[in-house]
Amino acid sequence: MTAAAHDERHALLEELGLLxxxxxxxxxSLVADDHPPHDFGERGETTERRDxxxxxxxxxxxxxxxxWEAGRPGEDTSERVGLYSTVKLRFPDGSSExxxxxxxxxxxxxxxTPESPLGRALLGAQPGDEITWTAPEGRLRARVERVDRPA
Incomplete structure (x- = not known):
């Protein structure tokens, strides 16, 4: 596992503990307030906590x-995009990134990031797949040219 992968795994474990x-x-706090809410303010607070x-x-x-994905890179030999993958994209205008x-x-x-529209579109894709996502400039698309998974 690379140092970056180790740091990311540590950050995720820390976030999981905080959550x-x-x-x-x-x-x-919901159990402590087990009485039914009496007014709209109390109902609002209860709703906010549940949300x-x-x-x-x-x-x-x-x-x-x-x-789970972070633990798989050494075991997964597929060309699917996962966490830590580097992906070469080809856009319809011929440019690549x-x-x-x-x-x-x-x-x-x-x-x-995996949560971004492009990140969500990439996760699980493999070379040759066409992906689409929504960006501030509108609906974008690209073809996955290459996927490099970490060693």
Whole structure:
């Protein structure tokens, strides 16, 4: 595992711990307030806590998936895009660009996060696939030319 991969895995594990702690705090606050809300303010607070718990549950699921993906690079010999992959894209105008799917910047290659529209479109793609995503300038598309997975 590269130093960047190790740092990213550590950051994900730390985030997962923080998310679980926050979720537990919110659950405990809902249990402590087990009486039915009496006014709109109390109902609003309860709704906000439940919404935050829902968001945390989704984020925990995503982080757990990223950790699972992070543990696979040495075992996965497929050419599918995963976390830490560097991908060469070819655009319809003939231009090309290489990007890396990660959370940490790299001076040599532009980075896209797995949560970004392009990152979501790339995850799981393989050479030859056409991908599309929404960007501020509209709907974009590109062909995956090459996928380099970390060693």
């Amino acid at each position: 679980r702690t926050r979720r537990r705090e919110l659950e405990e 935050e718990i829902d968001w945390i549950d989704r984020r925990i699921r995503d982080v757990a998936h990223y950790l 290489s990007v890396q799917v990660t959370r940490f910047p790299d001076e040599d290659v532009p980075v896209v």
